Amino acid sequence: MKYLWQAIKEARYWLITYVALVLCFSLFTWLMDLEAWTSVQFIIIALPIPLAFIPIMLNAQKYRQLDEAAQAFWQEQNDYNERQWLNELPLAAQDQLKVLLASLKQKDDQLNQQNIELKQYKNYIEEWVHEIKKPLALISLVIENRSDQMSPIVLERMVHARNQIKNHVDQILYYARMNSSHRDYRFETLELTSVIHLALAENASILQETAFKSTIQGQAARVVSDKKSLIFILSQLINNSVKYVHTEPKELIFTLNQINTTATLRIEDNGPGVEKEDLPFIFDQAFTGHGSSSTGMGLHLVKQLAEDLAIKLTAESIEGKGLAIILSFPLHEEHL
Structure with a gap:
């Protein structure tokens, strides 16, 4: 039905003109000879108007075939479907479509x-x-x-x-x-305190070298996550604090909490903090802040991994009083 309406819509001016001419011819015939008009009124009026719809029906069929050929090509782009599509087009449009398809094929080859x-x-x-x-x-x-x-x-x-x-x-x-389409995450139930201890153990030498004091406080919480990725996230946050904290004594505080259906882990240091205008951008790729020589990649990776693991990541800071990164984990029913 949509193809018929499309054909009628495109032929509407021609159709209106055609009907107007038939009616005018019928009127002139009626004025000239009423008896003659009565005998031929079916031929003059009833027959031409339905006949006008024959080319419209043919055009509707043409539109349907063109649409089917185009859909077949986009579903499976090969030479046969391309030829079928081109054959349904007017000659003037075939050259334009060939140029377009050649350009698309070139772009597709470049992308591959x-x-x-x-x-x-x-x-x-x-x-x-x-x-x-x-x-x-x-x-x-x-x-x-x-x-x-x-x-x-x-x-x-x-x-x-x-x-x-x-x-x-x-x-x-x-x-x-x-950037890989397949990421080998292994989700399991984890005790957050145990994961923190593993991350601290993995970074024990750098914490000892820089004389960092770490503290774990708050209530224990169990979450579902990927252990390896979570340890990497914590390691990046630890290294970020090690890089920027120079105030003695150097402190790193891990605070666990559980509010309704969410478990939170707050990692806080006593470093210089982040300026208010910079805070919204610390997770952006290559953001390094003022006067920093770091790559800015660590916190960006933390953000990307957190999104994959359904961990909400927020940052709080008062300049000169340290930086706090809060990880919020959704809790499953069995962990509530």
């Missing part, structure tokens, strides 16, 4: 090539990360087994360099995986 290159780049990054972990493990082994043969300052610098390399390697690995 970019996707291939991006996949190859991602694979290379992941392979590079795994390869760089070998000398990193060797450095850790040397530090553990030969620390008594090193001067304190050399040992301190070795540990610091090892920790920096490890943190950057973890960042680049997670960044490469964030």
Whole structure:
């Protein structure tokens, strides 16, 4: 029915003109000879008007075939469907459509090539990360087994360099995986206090080196999340505090709380804090704040991972009094 209305709509001016001419001819015939008009009125009026709808019906059929050919092409883009679509078009429109389809095909080929290159780049990054972990493990082994043969300052610098390399390697690995269509999350019930202890243990050397004091307070909470990703999030927040806090004594406070159907984890330091105008942008990619030499990638990855894990992320800060990052976890019924 929609094709019929489309054909009528496009032929409406011609149809109105045609009907007007038939009626005018009928009027003239009636004025000239009433008896003759009475005998031929069916031929003059009743027959021409229905006949006018024959080309309209043919056009409606043409529109339907054109629509079906176009839909078939977009569902499966191949040479056969392209030819079928072109054959349904007027000659003047065929050349224009050929140019358009050629341009689309070129763009599609370029996009496919970019996707291939991006996949190859991602694979290379992941392979590079795994390869760089070998000398990193060797450095850790040397530090553990030969620390008594090193001067304190050399040992301190070795540990610091090892920790920096490890943190950057973890960042680049997670960044490469964030753009992947498949992410290997393993969701399970986790005790937040235990996850905090694991993150602190993973960063024990850098916390000890920088003389950070960490405190866990509040009530225990169980959430459903991916342990590996959650430890990475906490590690990035710990490293962010280590990077910016220079006030003695250096403190990192983890506060657990549960409000109705939400469990919250507040990670707070006593560093310089963030300026009010910068606070809304600290999770943006490459945001580094004023005078910072960092890449700004850590908090951006934290934001991306939090969104994937359905963790609401907020930040609070008073300049000169530290920064607090709050992670809010939705609780399942069995954990309420």
